Amino acid sequence: MENPVLVEVLRGDAVESRHRGAIAVVDAAGHVVAALGDHQRPVFPRSAVKALQALPLVESGAAEALDFNDAELALACSSHNGEEVHVNAARVMLMKAGLDEDALECGSQWPRRMEDVAVLHRTDATPCPLHNNCSGKHAGFLGLARTLGAPTRGYVEPDHPVQLEARAAIEQMAGIDLSAMPRGTDGCSIPTYAMPLAPLARAFACFGTGEGLEPLRAQAAERLYNACVDHPFMIAGTGRFCTEVMGALGGRVFVKTGAEGVFVAAIPELGFGIALKCDDGATRASETMMAAVIDALLELNEDEATALRPWLAPPLTNWTGRPVGSIHAVAEAFAPLRGIA
Amino acid sequence: MENPVLVEVLRGDAVESRHRGAIAVVDAAGHVVAALGDHQRPVFPRSAVKALQALPLVESGAAEALDFNDAELALACSSHNGEEVHVNAARVMLMKAGLDEDALECGSQWPRRMEDVAVLHRTDATPCPLHNNCSGKHAGFLGLARTLGAPTRGYVEPDHPVQLEARAAIEQMAGIDLSAMPRGTDGCSIPTYAMPLAPLARAFACFGTGEGLEPLRAQAAERLYNACVDHPFMIAGTGRFCTEVMGALGGRVFVKTGAEGVFVAAIPELGFGIALKCDDGATRASETMMAAVIDALLELNEDEATALRPWLAPPLTNWTGRPVGSIHAVAEAFAPLRGIA
Numbered sequence: 001m002e003n004p005v006l007v008e009v010l011r012g013d014a015v016e017s018r019h020r021g022a023i024a025v026v027d028a029a030g031h032v033v034a035a036l037g038d039h040q041r042p043v044f045p046r047s048a049v050k051a052l053q054a055l056p057l058v059e060s061g062a063a064e065a066l067d068f069n070d071a072e073l074a075l076a077c078s079s080h081n082g083e084e085v086h087v088n089a090a091r092v093m094l095m096k097a098g099l100d101e102d103a104l105e106c107g108s109q110w111p112r113r114m115e116d117v118a119v120l121h122r123t124d125a126t127p128c129p130l131h132n133n134c135s136g137k138h139a140g141f142l143g144l145a146r147t148l149g150a151p152t153r154g155y156v157e158p159d160h161p162v163q164l165e166a167r168a169a170i171e172q173m174a175g176i177d178l179s180a181m182p183r184g185t186d187g188c189s190i191p192t193y194a195m196p197l198a199p200l201a202r203a204f205a206c207f208g209t210g211e212g213l214e215p216l217r218a219q220a221a222e223r224l225y226n227a228c229v230d231h232p233f234m235i236a237g238t239g240r241f242c243t244e245v246m247g248a249l250g251g252r253v254f255v256k257t258g259a260e261g262v263f264v265a266a267i268p269e270l271g272f273g274i275a276l277k278c279d280d281g282a283t284r285a286s287e288t289m290m291a292a293v294i295d296a297l298l299e300l301n302e303d304e305a306t307a308l309r310p311w312l313a314p315p316l317t318n319w320t321g322r323p324v325g326s327i328h329a330v331a332e333a334f335a336p337l338r339g340i341a
Numbered sequence: 342m343e344n345p346v347l348v349e350v351l352r353g354d355a356v357e358s359r360h361r362g363a364i365a366v367v368d369a370a371g372h373v374v375a376a377l378g379d380h381q382r383p384v385f386p387r388s389a390v391k392a393l394q395a396l397p398l399v400e401s402g403a404a405e406a407l408d409f410n411d412a413e414l415a416l417a418c419s420s421h422n423g424e425e426v427h428v429n430a431a432r433v434m435l436m437k438a439g440l441d442e443d444a445l446e447c448g449s450q451w452p453r454r455m456e457d458v459a460v461l462h463r464t465d466a467t468p469c470p471l472h473n474n475c476s477g478k479h480a481g482f483l484g485l486a487r488t489l490g491a492p493t494r495g496y497v498e499p500d501h502p503v504q505l506e507a508r509a510a511i512e513q514m515a516g517i518d519l520s521a522m523p524r525g526t527d528g529c530s531i532p533t534y535a536m537p538l539a540p541l542a543r544a545f546a547c548f549g550t551g552e553g554l555e556p557l558r559a560q561a562a563e564r565l566y567n568a569c570v571d572h573p574f575m576i577a578g579t580g581r582f583c584t585e586v587m588g589a590l591g592g593r594v595f596v597k598t599g600a601e602g603v604f605v606a607a608i609p610e611l612g613f614g615i616a617l618k619c620d621d622g623a624t625r626a627s628e629t630m631m632a633a634v635i636d637a638l639l640e641l642n643e644d645e646a647t648a649l650r651p652w653l654a655p656p657l658t659n660w661t662g663r664p665v666g667s668i669h670a671v672a673e674a675f676a677p678l679r680g681i682a
Contacts, residue, residue, distance in 0.1 A: 002343055009601070009622060014523035014535055016385050017601050017622035020361075044357050107660025114451065114458075121462035132660055182355035185665045194355055260350070260358050280621040281350060281358035318528045319448025319473055325525065 003037035004333050006292075007278070007285040009316070011325040019285035021261065023276040023293060025337065026201035028211035030175055033272060034340050035198070036333060042194035043277040044184055048258030050137050051077040051224050052173050052203055056165035057140045058220035062147035066096045068140075070227040074234035075136030077224060079257060081237030082111030082131035084119075089234065090130045093139035097146045104129035105156045106138045106188035113238060134188035136234070141166075141190075156189040163191055172217075173203035187259060197275040200264060205273030208254060208266025225254055225266065241287045241311055245294070248307030253294060261286040270297060270341045284327060287311055292329035296337035344378035345674050347633075348619070348626040350657070352666040360626030362602070364617040364634060366678065367542035369552035371516055374613060375681050376539070377674060383535035384618040385525055389599030391478050392418040392565050393514050393544055397506035398481045399561035403488035407437045409481075414568040415575035416477030420598060422578030423452030423472035425460075430575065431471045434480035438487045445470035446497045447479045447529035454579060475529035477575070482507075482531075497530040504532055513558075514544035528600060538616040541605060546614030549595060549607025566595055566607065582628045582652055586635070589648030594635060602627040611638060611682045625668060628652055633670035637678035 002020070009017040022037030032039065054076045057063050063073060072093050080086035094100055109132040111117055120127060129135060138155075141162045145152045150161040157163060171178050176199040186192040205211070208225060210218035228235055232246035235256070242255050254266040261278030263286045274293055278285040291311035294300075300308065316325040343361070350358040363378030373380065395417045398404050404414060413434050421427035435441055450473040452458055461468060470476060479496075482503045486493045491502040498504065512519050517540040527533040546552070549566060551559035569576055573587035576597070583596050595607040602619030604627045615634055619626040632652035635641075641649060657666040 011385055011525035011533070011601075012523060014383070014385070014525060016525070018620050020621075042355070044352055044355070105661070107662070109660050110455065117455075117458065118462045121459045122465075124463075182353060184352035184355060184357070185659065185663060187659045187665070189659060189661055189663055192352070260352075279359050280361075280623055280626070282621055282623065285621070318526065318530060319450050320446070320530055321448070322526060322530055324528070 001038040003279055005330055006036065006333050007288045007327060007329055009325065009327050016325065019278050019280060019282055021276055021278040021285065021289055022197055023274065023289065024197035024201040025272050025274050025293070025297070025340070026198050026205055027271050028202065028205040028209050028273070030199070030202045032198050034337050036336065039197040042181060042196055043200070043262060044192045044194045044260065045200055045264070046186060046192055046258035046260060046262055047079045047134065048200070048256050048262045048264040048275070049170055049203070050079070051207060051228065051254070051256060052170045053137065053166040054140055054224055055169040055173070055217065055220050057144045058223055059216045060144060060147060062144045065147055066143045068093060068096065068143065071231045071234050072136070073224060073227040074231035076140030077228050077256070078136045078235045079133045080136060080234065081113055081116070081240065082109065082127065082133065083113065083116055083237045086136065086234065086237060087130045090135040090139050093136065093143060097139070097143040099142055099146070099152065101128055101130050103142050103152050104132070104135060104138050106132040106134045109133060132188060138188065158183065158191040167191070167193065170203065173206050174199035175202060197277060200275035201273040203273060204254070204264050204266040204275065205271060208268040208273060209271055211271070226251075228254055241290070244307060245291070245311065249304055252298065255290060257283065257286065263287070263290040265290060265293070267297060272297070284314070288314065288327050288329050292334045293337060296334050297341045342379040344620055346671055347377065347674050348629045348668060348670055350666065350668050357666065360619050360621060360623055362617055362619040362626065362630055363538055364615065364630065365538035365542040366613050366615050366634070366638070366681070367539050367546055368612050369543065369546040369550050369614070371540070371543045373539050375678050377677065380538040383522060383537055384541070384603060385533045385535045385601065386541055386605070387527060387533055387599035387601060387603055388420045388475065389541070389597050389603045389605040389616070390511055390544070391420070392548060392569065392595070392597060393511045394478065394507040395481055395565055396510040396514075396558065396561050398485045399564055400557045401485060401488060403485045406488055407484045409434060409437065409484065411568040412572045412575050413477070414565060415572035417481030418565060418569050418597070419477045419576045420474045421477060421575065422454055422457070422581065423450065423468070423474060424454065424457055424578045427477065427575065427578060428471045431476040431480050434477065434484060438480070438484040440483055440487070440493065442469055442471050444483050444493050445473070445476060445479050447473040447475045450474060473529060479529065499524065499532040508532070508534065511544065514547050515540035516543055538618060542614040542616035544614060545595070545605050545607040545616065546612060549609040549614060550612055552612070567592075569595055582631070585648060586632070586652065590645055593639065596631060598624065598627065604628070604631040606631060606634070608638060613638070625655070629655065629668050629670050633675045634678060637675050638682045
């Protein structure tokens with residue numbers, strides 16, 4: 001099955017580039033409410049499942065024992081820009097766990113924004129693992145390791161208790177056995193397990209609604225959901241889709257990006273979870289796809305619609321700021337999603 | 342017609358992302374020797390045609406009148422990294438034309454490499470138009486404008502004599518009338534005209550062989566071809582496909598990238614020009630596609646093959662340097678290109 005073209009990039013009036021993809025909209029019982037393209041092909045969810053990987057941190061009592069606040073829990077679910085507030089919060093999380101950045105095994109990454117890169121250059125500094133977009137997740141893993149009494153060294157390995165807990169949480173939320181699925185190593189060295197879009201979407205339907213979850217799991221999901229929508233800056237940062245869309249929609253949706261064109265969402269008021277993958281891995285396209293899904297499924301008020309618009313049809317400008325084109329979702333492709341809510 | 346998947350991105354052993362595309366291999370008479378996918382769909386060639394746009398600079402006598410050397414002519418055909426040598430060469434070209442960077446209308450762009458960004462940050466500087474990857478092309482345009490006695494201001498506009506000359510050169514080389522084709526504005530503000538891959542490839546067959554060209558045009562093409570293959574660092578820079586592949590193949594091929602997944606090549610010993618476009622615009626895929634085309638068409642000696650290998654199957658590592666996957670061309674998709682030379 002060929003996945004359809006879901007997003008086009010225009011230069012002037014002509015289509016310059018095309019992005020294909022697949023999307024699954026699923027309820028907490030696992031019913032596929034709607035789908036575009038092949039939702040059965042396994043995809044690596046990458047960072048899109050950070051909120052699921054953070055469930056053991058909360059339900060084990062580790063988050064409470066370490067006094068992690070909601071902003072820090074949001075950072076544990078984040079792919080952040082490496083801005084000052086993110087770096088500082090990750091450092092504080094490690095301090096609360098009696099650790100420092102030397103415990104991080106995610107590797108170093110330059111901050112995403114040129115302003116933050118400049119701060120390092122001006123002091124002849126280089127980035128450290130705290131700047132890595134995954135440092136909050138890793139600080140959460142380390143906090144869990146400490147509380148479990150597990151070694152902190154090697155916490156990224158697939159058979160470490162922390163990764164086994166994270167994997168079990170994903171399996172239970174998605175209703176899938178990952179042992180037969182392809183395993184890869186993520187950008188931050190933890191394992192990532194491929195799965196079809198439908199169970200991935202189901203996990204976020206359960207995450208957003210609590211339906212079908214044990215009370216402790218439901219409480220943990222609710223706390224993480226609220227932490228993320230209440231602290232959207234911690235989830236990503238300045239100018240980022242997840243931060244702006246969650247900020248503008250005031251708790252109506254949870255959205256989270258993953259590398260290589262993956263995006264997930266939870267929409268509790270509809271009872272849906274959503275998972276999508278742009279075939280070619282482009283973030284610009286996965287963002288537009290997710291904006292188009294939200295636009296198709298939700299009645300938005302004027303402020304919400306205004307906030308979503310730049311992501312629905314981002315204008316393209318060149319080095320002089322001159323408008324040269326735009327990115328847009330293919331309306332006919334998304335038509336099947338309208339009216340299902 | 343669906344373009345085939347030409348490049349796959351692997352994480353571990355599993356395919357994580359897929360890139361589709363189309364490729365045309367054409368001779369100087371315009372015969373399509375081989376093609377993958379739909380070679381008739383128009384694509385914006387973007388920076389891939391810089392060497393064609395530089396033809397008027399040479400054949401008008403402007404390059405000689407301004408004493409542009411071969412390294413500077415290569416820079417006129419380049420999409421460079423904004424390294425010190427590129428910035429300085431662009432500045433010298435403008436000085437030779439009695440101008441400075443204020444005449445450039447390409448806009449400012451940060452250098453591509455973090456080392457060069459750091460130099461600016463450490464002196465609290467910001468990039469100027471000389472750092473723009475197109476500054477050499479623009480310095481060439483300005484040199485031509487001066488020699489033609491045309492105004493330098495507005496040299497990026499479609500009806501400026503310089504752009505009319507550049508367009509006419511492309512039309513003649515490709516054997517196509519661009520007046521009915523979509524026009525867009527490029528990243529550096531000049532016009533870019535869409536055309537099918539076949540005429541685009543033909544233009545580079547003519548560029549590489551001189552076949553069918555008027556003597557003055559053939560001389561200009563030969564000078565530019567030699568300038569680029571003799572000064573491959575000027576065409577792109579440290580770690581770049583065009584620089585490394587032209588450097589290693591010692592004049593056997595001319596290759597040039599364009600934005601949004603376009604790539605062209607000339608292979609004089611075979612009499613072929615090549616043009617390709619990755620549907621989704623990804624550079625990582627267009628590079629692998631071009632490496633696979635060269636691998637399929639040319640007998641390479643050991644040194645040449647060694648230099649091409651990292652581009653044929655680039656390894657992917659994560660933030661700690663751990664190998665996590667690779668990019669590769671789909672062997673069956675490229676099979677039709679083997680044995681045609």
